[in-house]
Amino acid sequence: MKVAAGSGDQPAVGSPNVAAADVRSALDLDAIYAEHAPFLTRVLIRLVGDGSHVDDLVQETFLVAHRKRASFDGSSAVRTWLYGIAAHLAMRHRRGAGRWLRALGVYAEQPPRVSANPADELERARAAHLLRATLERLPFKQREVVVLYELEEMEGADIAELLGIPVNTVWTRLHHGRKQLQELLRKQIDRSAR
Amino acid sequence: MTIERPPRLEHDAELGAIVRAAKNVHVGPERLAANADRIRASIAAGSSFAAWKLLLSLLLIGGAVAVTWSLVVRGEEPRTPELVVVAALPDAGADAALVTPDAATLALDAAAPEVPAAPGGRRPRIRRVEPAVVPPDAGVPDAATATSDLPEQIRLYDEARRSAARGDLSPAIDRLDELLRRFPTTQLRPDAELTRAELLARANRHDEAVTALEALASARAHAGRRAELLRTLGDLHRKHGDCARAVDAYTRALAAHPRERDRRDAESGRDRCTRR
Numbered sequence: 418m419k420v421a422a423g424s425g426d427q428p429a430v431g432s433p434n435v436a437a438a439d440v441r442s443a444l445d446l447d448a449i450y451a452e453h454a455p456f457l458t459r460v461l462i463r464l465v466g467d468g469s470h471v472d473d474l475v476q477e478t479f480l481v482a483h484r485k486r487a488s489f490d491g492s493s494a495v496r497t498w499l500y501g502i503a504a505h506l507a508m509r510h511r512r513g514a515g516r517w518l519r520a521l522g523v524y525a526e527q528p529p530r531v532s533a534n535p536a537d538e539l540e541r542a543r544a545a546h547l548l549r550a551t552l553e554r555l556p557f558k559q560r561e562v563v564v565l566y567e568l569e570e571m572e573g574a575d576i577a578e579l580l581g582i583p584v585n586t587v588w589t590r591l592h593h594g595r596k597q598l599q600e601l602l603r604k605q606i607d608r609s610a611r
Numbered sequence: 612m613t614i615e616r617p618p619r620l621e622h623d624a625e626l627g628a629i630v631r632a633a634k635n636v637h638v639g640p641e642r643l644a645a646n647a648d649r650i651r652a653s654i655a656a657g658s659s660f661a662a663w664k665l666l667l668s669l670l671l672i673g674g675a676v677a678v679t680w681s682l683v684v685r686g687e688e689p690r691t692p693e694l695v696v697v698a699a700l701p702d703a704g705a706d707a708a709l710v711t712p713d714a715a716t717l718a719l720d721a722a723a724p725e726v727p728a729a730p731g732g733r734r735p736r737i738r739r740v741e742p743a744v745v746p747p748d749a750g751v752p753d754a755a756t757a758t759s760d761l762p763e764q765i766r767l768y769d770e771a772r773r774s775a776a777r778g779d780l781s782p783a784i785d786r787l788d789e790l791l792r793r794f795p796t797t798q799l800r801p802d803a804e805l806t807r808a809e810l811l812a813r814a815n816r817h818d819e820a821v822t823a824l825e826a827l828a829s830a831r832a833h834a835g836r837r838a839e840l841l842r843t844l845g846d847l848h849r850k851h852g853d854c855a856r857a858v859d860a861y862t863r864a865l866a867a868h869p870r871e872r873d874r875r876d877a878e879s880g881r882d883r884c885t886r887r
Contacts, residue, residue: 446654450647458638458646467636467872469835472646479650541632542875548633567620568634588617595620602626 446483453496454479456569457503463564464507464557466549474510478503497579504580508557551601559594566591637871764790764797771806780814801832817851828863838869842877854884 457478461471481502482489489498552560565571565579566587573591577584621630767790774783787807791800804827811820821844827833828840845860861881869877 446650447647450643450650454643454646455638458643459636462636462638467870468839469870471870472642472649473835475646476649476653480653483650483654542879544629544632545635546872546876548629567630568636570619573616591617595617599620599626602629 446479449482449495449499450479453499456496457499460500460561460564460569461503461507463549463552463568464504464561465510466553470510474503474506477506481506493581494578497581500579501581504557504561547605548602551598551605554601555594555597559590559597562587562590563594563598567595760794764794764799767793768799768803771803771810775806775810775813780810784810784814784816804830804833812847817847820847838864838867838873838877841867842869842873842880845877845880849880849884857881858884 454475458471458475461474465471465474478499482499485502489495552563555563561580562576565576566573571579573584573587576587580587619630621627621634623630767786771783771786771790774780774786784807787803787810790797790803791807794800797803804823808820808823808827811823824840824844824847828837828844833840841860841864845857845864848854848857848860858881861877861884864873864877865881
């Protein structure tokens with residue numbers, strides 16, 4: 418899965434400071450995949466819900482990266498570049514077919530009854546399911562910040578770099594996203610308690 | 612002005628436990644390896660596809676030149692195929708005939724050479740057949756619109772989605788049925804089929820929804836979603852109070868290599884059924 422002939426002494430592909438030509442020569446897709454695929458897969462699962470569509474998105478992300486490798490100039494980190502592709506595909510996916518199947522799942526599996534303090538494993542699984550379903554109701558830009566901060570435990574500066582936005586924008590999106598998430602979750606818990 | 616970093620929700624007294632429960636997402640090495648394999652295969656296929664595209668283009672150009680040349684030489688308009696070859700079967704009755712599948716494209720005319728006899732049987736017959744009767748709404752494009760029927764497909768699909776969004780489920784299902792009937796090879800087919808199944812379920816047309824889901828779960832086009840579809844089918848049966856069929860669907864879902872979420876849902880649904 419070599420994108421371009423890489424040297425044995427490869428520069429760090431995660432560093433934004435590597436010269437563009439060096440970065441391109443270091444674009445060994447195997448290495449990039451090994452380093453970033455777990456993170457991207459996990460984030461995509463959190464963003465669009467798990468299923469075979471996540472695998473499709475991961476594959477498409479790396480195929481797009483392979484096709485567009487010539488345009489990658491190293492001005493951003495490889496992770497930022499890949500995440501940009503993955504997020505774009507995930508957003509497009511939300512407007513496409515995938516949501517219908519999830520909608521079907523939502524119909525068949527109504528939001529589970531859940532308590533604020535899940536005790537056993539089944540309750541924890543239900544709580545996790547509820548949070549993911551609720552996250553999917555947030556606008557994408559808020560959802561991704563909430564996911565990266567609350568679930569991936571990334572710092573604000575890292576999120577800002579990953580998304581290519583100012584740190585204050587991260588906090589603003591997080592503020593609105595969390596507010597909406599908390600309201601939706603509380604409503605669901607109240608409904609379960611009744 | 613810099614906004615202060617807010618405390619994470621997992622430390623929140625009210626909702627922290629829910630957030631902590633959702634943190635655990637495991638991506639197994641097998642899954643990563645399978646995706647890497649598919650990426651490699653796609654890249655390799657992409658290289659050979661470029662060569663295929665070139666070859667295909669040459670063939671198409673050659674074919675177009677040959678057809679044009681034959682029309683110029685014969686001075687004829689292209690004709691719609693209207694004859695089929697009916698070859699006699701060696702050991703069958705007079706009425707038994709095998710319509711050769713590609714014969715319809717031969718466009719034989721009255722001066723066509725005689726078709727040789729089938730081995731050990733009667734001489735084959737050539738007979739004229741009437742063109743198939745096409746219903747007026749069958750969507751066969753005329754010359755003006757023959758270039759693309761994609762806009763019509765998209766129109767039907769969009770109408771279905773708009774109707775569904777308004778809550779008019781039956782018209783939405785009708786539009787999708789029309790799309791699938793008129794354009795059976797449409798690229799929107801997978802989406803349309805999934806949407807149709809969803810709408811049937813939402814419209815409480817239980818039997819039709821079950822039939823649709825069963826068909827989708829066994830269709831090659833949806834093989835990657837088989838476990839998800841079967842799990843959904845199980846949910847549908849369970850909601851309908853049919854635990855026996857629900858357990859059967861869940862069991863099939865679990866045997867179809869489900870993703871983590873579907874596995875968990877299928878097991879949970881099956882447990883609920885067995886507890887009843």
